[in-house]
Amino acid sequence: MSQAESQPGQQQGQTEQETPKVVEDHAAISPDQLAQQAMEGGLDLGTRLAEAENKLAEMQDAFLRAKADAENIRRRAQEDISKAHKFAVESFAESLLPVKDSLEMALKLETPSTDSLKEGVDMTLKQLASAFERNRLVEVNPQPGEKLDPMRHQAISMVSADQEANTIVSVLQKGYMISDRLLRPALVTVSQ
Numbered sequence: 001m002s003q004a005e006s007q008p009g010q011q012q013g014q015t016e017q018e019t020p021k022v023v024e025d026h027a028a029i030s031p032d033q034l035a036q037q038a039m040e041g042g043l044d045l046g047t048r049l050a051e052a053e054n055k056l057a058e059m060q061d062a063f064l065r066a067k068a069d070a071e072n073i074r075r076r077a078q079e080d081i082s083k084a085h086k087f088a089v090e091s092f093a094e095s096l097l098p099v100k101d102s103l104e105m106a107l108k109l110e111t112p113s114t115d116s117l118k119e120g121v122d123m124t125l126k127q128l129a130s131a132f133e134r135n136r137l138v139e140v141n142p143q144p145g146e147k148l149d150p151m152r153h154q155a156i157s158m159v160s161a162d163q164e165a166n167t168i169v170s171v172l173q174k175g176y177m178i179s180d181r182l183l184r185p186a187l188v189t190v191s192q
Helices: 008-012 031-040 045-087 090-108 114-134
Strands: 137-140 153-159 168-173 175-178 181-184 186-191
Touching: 090 114, 114 137, 137 181, 153 168
Parallel strands: 153 186
Antiparallel strands: 137 175, 168 186, 175 181
């Protein structure tokens, strides 16, 4: 018989200093040492296992909820982006409707005079310029003598001129920018 079995009263009478304590840092000891300490400290391994399984179940549930929340957020963001793309031109289209109405009215005139057509085209062009301005569509219309900017201008040809090299001689077609993004470069001729 061991000493603990022959003297049960002595083990119960031990002071706190003599009783073994479970080590808090479980990572520093092996599972066998942890089990030994649990048994010596009077802890029930079954209870500890049940507690660990309950904690694992709670963590799995929390993980699945967080994963579902993340998926819902991703799906909602994709829907918002899709709607933004779908309806991004809505404002621009609304501002172009009066331009279309004016053009249709001009075509309904039975015997338009040159002056009335010119006046109607001028008013329609102003409506179109207003629609462009409201939607931040800006002309790129460089002046002769300006330096060629390859980010905003496209040189179609080089001509000899009495000005500095790589400067704009003439504009063949205006360019356009929407906000800060180039939509179409201005087509220009430049000096040699």
